Amino acid sequence: xxxxxxxxxxxxxxxxxxxxxxxxxxxxxxxxxxxxxxxxxxxxxxxxxxxxxxxxxxxxxxxxxxxxxxxxxxxxxxxxxxxxxxxxxxxxxxxxxxxxxxxxxxxxxxxxxxxxxxxxxxxxxxxxxxxxxxxxxxxxxxxxxxxxxxxxxxxxxxxxxxxxxxxxxxxxxxxxxxxxxxxx
Amino acid sequence: xxxxxxxxxxxxxxxxxxxxxxxxxxxxxxxxxxxxxxxxxxxxxxxxxxxxxxxxxxxxxxxxxxxxxxxxxxxxxxxxxxxxxxxxxxxxxxxxxxxxxxxxxxxxxxxxxxxxxxxxxxxxxxxxxxxxxxxxxxxxxxxxxxxxxxxxxxxxxxxxxxxxxxxx
Numbered sequence: 443x444x445x446x447x448x449x450x451x452x453x454x455x456x457x458x459x460x461x462x463x464x465x466x467x468x469x470x471x472x473x474x475x476x477x478x479x480x481x482x483x484x485x486x487x488x489x490x491x492x493x494x495x496x497x498x499x500x501x502x503x504x505x506x507x508x509x510x511x512x513x514x515x516x517x518x519x520x521x522x523x524x525x526x527x528x529x530x531x532x533x534x535x536x537x538x539x540x541x542x543x544x545x546x547x548x549x550x551x552x553x554x555x556x557x558x559x560x561x562x563x564x565x566x567x568x569x570x571x572x573x574x575x576x577x578x579x580x581x582x583x584x585x586x587x588x589x590x591x592x593x594x595x596x597x598x599x600x601x602x603x604x605x606x607x608x609x610x611x612x613x614x615x616x617x618x619x620x621x622x623x624x625x626x
Numbered sequence: 627x628x629x630x631x632x633x634x635x636x637x638x639x640x641x642x643x644x645x646x647x648x649x650x651x652x653x654x655x656x657x658x659x660x661x662x663x664x665x666x667x668x669x670x671x672x673x674x675x676x677x678x679x680x681x682x683x684x685x686x687x688x689x690x691x692x693x694x695x696x697x698x699x700x701x702x703x704x705x706x707x708x709x710x711x712x713x714x715x716x717x718x719x720x721x722x723x724x725x726x727x728x729x730x731x732x733x734x735x736x737x738x739x740x741x742x743x744x745x746x747x748x749x750x751x752x753x754x755x756x757x758x759x760x761x762x763x764x765x766x767x768x769x770x771x772x773x774x775x776x777x778x779x780x781x782x783x784x785x786x787x788x789x790x791x792x793x794x
Contacts, residue, residue, distance in 0.1 A: 524700065524753050526751045526753065527751055528747075554700060554703065556701045556702055579705040582703075587780055588703070588706060589706055589707045589778060589779045589780030590703070590746065590778020590779055590781060591746060591747050592747075608777070608778075608780075609747075609748055609777050609778065609781070610748060
């Protein structure tokens, strides 16, 4: 037990504290070492919860109310112009919106740029075919704290978060998951 | 012939456990001998990279000079969460951000301990930290460290239970 406490102090993360759970705690340690820290952070994630509601104007001054997309499968993507991995994803998002839009997919971008002009320039350059709203700390905190990009939420037609993808994610895996939620 | 099973002492077992743990920890690409484009995070010398637990330890240590901790990324992400006591000085990827950084540190002695961090995106993709580090080096600062956040601030600092303040 003392060894586990020492390792907890070393890595700075409290491990599961159930009685007789030392093997579980050590397993978690090894798992953390294998790079699953992102998953640990996602312990406070929104998965299986109602997607937080927000209303914003997009960069074309059109109203975007997340509730208005009930009935559609939504990919809510937080991005920024300075985020290279975000920009690598965007061409796929454009393709998905074209291909799966008729089957009920709606992609919504939330730019976490400090300067809306920079976001607008990139949106026009890439010819994004889905709405983009400007984010702020309120919307970031609503979605569990957007403290690193990219981060994308898969929201089902009932408005519940089905998955959360943080960092550089396998886009084929995201496509497979949202396709399972789409209509024929 | 009877072969007796190999028995490992507690010390040897502990050694292997630590070897397994630390060999699998995510390390900066510098350790893997990756190429180092100028101004990228990969150009930051390994000796100048600070692990989160080391910074946290420094913050908790009551003695010694505290480093100046500067966030050189997004102001919005800083507002959502930042290291207590740290200051926002503008994105290192933009000339205006580097000017803000220069203005903030210009009057300081060149041996002032400074810790730079960003955590906007994965370490080897961060556009801000490398240029900010290079700027301080160019200005003659001799005690600059870059905080290693492998994935981002949320995962590698907030998600590990280290203290976070909010607000601008």
